[in-house]
Amino acid sequence: MEKNSLKVAIIDMYDGVANQGMRGIKEILHRFEVENSIPVHFKIFDLRGKGEIPNLDFNVYISTGGPGDPAEGLGEKWENDFFALLDNIEIYNKAHTNQKKYAFLICHSFQLACRKYGLGTVSKRKSNAFGIFPITLSPEGEQDEIFAGITNPFYSVDSRDWQVIEPDLEDFERKGAKILAIEKERKQVDLERCIMSIRFTDEIIGTQFHPEADPIGMKLYLLTEEKKSSIIEAHGKEKYYDMLDSLDDPARIILTQRIILPNFLHKAIGKLQEA
Template identity: 70%
Template sequence: MDKKSLKVAVIDLNNGAPNQGMRGIQEILSRFRQENNIELTFDIFDLRQKGEIPGIEYDAYISSGGPGSPIESEGEKWENDFFNLLDQIEDFNLNHDDQKKHAFLICHSFQLACRKFKLGNVTERRSNAFGIFPITLTQDGELDEIFKGITNPFFSVDSRDWQVIEPNFDAFEKKGAKLLAIEKERKHVDLERCMMSIRFSNEIIGTQFHPEADPIGMKMYLLQEEKKKAIADLHGEQKYLDMLNSVDDPTKILLTQSIILPNFLKNAIRNFQEA
C-alpha cells in the first residue's frame, strides 16, 4: 500500500495558557504536508481545559507540553483519559502486525508518561530552566531513527520547572524502553542530569525539550520583559544576549525543528507503506 495520507491527532495540554508550542506543531504538520505532497489532516483536542480526547482512529498522535505540576494531576479525569489513550495505542500495536499507531510526547506529556511507566523520579527543579541548551545523545539515541541527521550534542528549547531524573533501569528493561538523550553535563554543578528523551516503545517516543520550537516563537518569548529579566538575573545580561543571537543560528533550534518531528512523521508513513 502506497500510503499518501496521514491522520494526526494533536493533544493540547496547555490548559488555556498562552504558548508558542501549538503554533509550532501545526506549522510543522502543514509544512510536512506541502513538502511531501501527502494528504495530511490533523485535529486538535483541548484535553486539560475542555476534556477532549481523540479515539484510536488516528495514524499518529502528538501531545504537547503545558504548565503546572505533572504530579498534582494524578487521578484527575483528563489525566486518566490520557493514560487510557496510551494504553489503547499500545494494545492496538500489540494486536496489529500490519499497521501501527505512533505517538510523540512533548515536555509535560513526557513527564506524565515517565510517571505512568515508573521510568524515573519526577521532581521539581531548584529553578526554572528556560533557554536554548545543548542536549547529549546516548548510544541508543545516536542509533535511533528519530535523530537521524542531527548533531551530537544538538540544541533545543528547554522550558520547564520539572524534570525526570534517576532512571529506573529495571522498569526500562521490563518495558523495552530506551534512554535516548540526557541533559548537558554541568561540571561545576553536583546535580543529577535529567532524562531528555525516551523511546517508550517502537512506536511511542517522548522528549523533555521542545522540538517544535522555532525562531519566531523563541524570539517572542525572549523579548517579553519578564523573561528577559529572569534570564539576566539568573545567568547575566551577556547570557541573555547570547541566547537572543543564537535563535537564528541554522545549526541550533532551526536544525532540531527541521529534523525530529518530521522524522517522526516519516516513520509513521513508512510504517504504512511497508504494511
Template identity: 50%
Template structure:
C-alpha cells in the same frame, strides 16, 4: 492529492488554555511537511486538559504537547482519560493489526509517560529551566530514526519547571525502554542530569525539550520584559545575549525543528505504508 491515502494526525493540547508557541509550531511543521512531501495529511487538535477532549483510535499517529504545571496529576479526570487512550493504543499496537500507531510525547507529556512507566524521579526543579541548550546523546541515541541528521550535541528549546532525573534502570530494562539523550553536563553544579529523550517502545518516543520550537516563537518570549528579566536574573546578561545569538544560528533550534518531528512523521507514515 485527493487520490493519495489520507493520513490523520491527532494533536493533544496539554497547555490547559495557557498562551503558548507550541501549537503554532506543530501547525507550521505539519503544513511544511504536507507541502514538501505532497502528502494528504490532515490534523485535528484536542483540548485535553482544559476541556477533557481526547481522540479515538481512528487517527494514524498522535502528538502530545507540552504544558504548564505539575505532571503528578493522576487524580484529575483528564489524566485518567488520557491514560485510557494510552492503554487503548498499546493494546492496538500489541494486536495483529498490520499498521501501528506511533505517538510523540513532548515535555509535560514526556513527564506523564515517565510517571506511568515509573522510569525515574519526577520533581520540581530548584528554578525553571529556560533557554536554547545543548542536548547530548547517550547509548547510541543518535541512531534512533527520530534523531537522524542531528549533531551531538544538538540544540533545543528547554522550558520546564519540572524534571525527570535518576533513571530507574531496572524498570527501563523490564519494559524495554531506552534513554536516548540527556541534558548538558554541569560539572560545577552538584545536580543530576535530566533525561531529555526516551524511546518508550517501538512506537512511542518522547522528549523533555521542545522540538516544535522555532526562532520566531523563542524571540517573542525572550524580548518581553518579564522573560528578559527572568533569564538575566537566573543566568546573567551574557547568557541572555548568547540565547539571542543562538536564535539566529540556522544549525541550532531551526535545524532541530526542521528535523525531529519530520523524522517522526516519516517513520510513522512509512510504517503505515508498509502495513
C-alpha cells in the same frame, strides 16, 4: 481518510496558557505536507481545559508541553483519559502487526508518561531551566531513527521546573524502554543529569525538550517584556542576548526543528504506505 495521508491528533496540554508550542507543531505539519506532497489532516483536542480526548481514528498523536506540576492531575479524569489513550494505542499496536499508531510526547506530556510507566523519578528542579541548551544522545539515541541527521550533542529549547532523574536501568530493560538523550554535562554542578528523551515503546517516544520550537516563535516569546525581564533578572543581560543571537544559528534549534518531529512523521507515513 485517503490513502497515503496522515491523520494527526494534537493533544493540547497547555490548559489555556499562551504558548508558541502549538504554532510550532502546526508549522511542522504544514511544512511536512508541502515538502512530501502528502495530505496531513490534524485536529486539536484541549485535554486539560475542556476534557477533550481523541479516539483511535488517527495515525499519529502529538501531545504538547504545558504548565504546572506533572503530578497535579493525579486521579483527575483528564489524566486518566490520557493514560487510557496510551494503553489503547499499545493494545491496538499489539493487535495490528502491519498498521501501527504513533505517539510523540513533549515536556509535560513526557513527564506524565514517565509517571505512568514508572520510569525514573519525576521531581522539582532546584531552579527553573529555560534556554537553548546542548543535549547529549545516548548510544541508543545515536542509533534511533528519530535522531537521524542530528548532531551529538544537539541544541533545543528547554523550559521546565520539573525533571526526570534516577532511572533504574534494569527496570527500563524489563519494560523495553530506552533512554535516548540526557541533559548536558555540568561539571561545576554536582547534580544528576536528567533524562531528556525516552523511547517508551517502538511506537511511543517522548522528549523533555521542545523539538517543535522555532526561531520565530522563540524570538516572539523572548521579546515580551515579562520574559525579557525575568531572564535578565535570573541570568543576566549577557545570557539573554546570547539566547537571542543563537536563534539564527542554523546548527541549533533550526536543525532540531527540521529533523526530530519530521523524522517521527516520516516513520509513521512510511509504515502507513507499507501497510
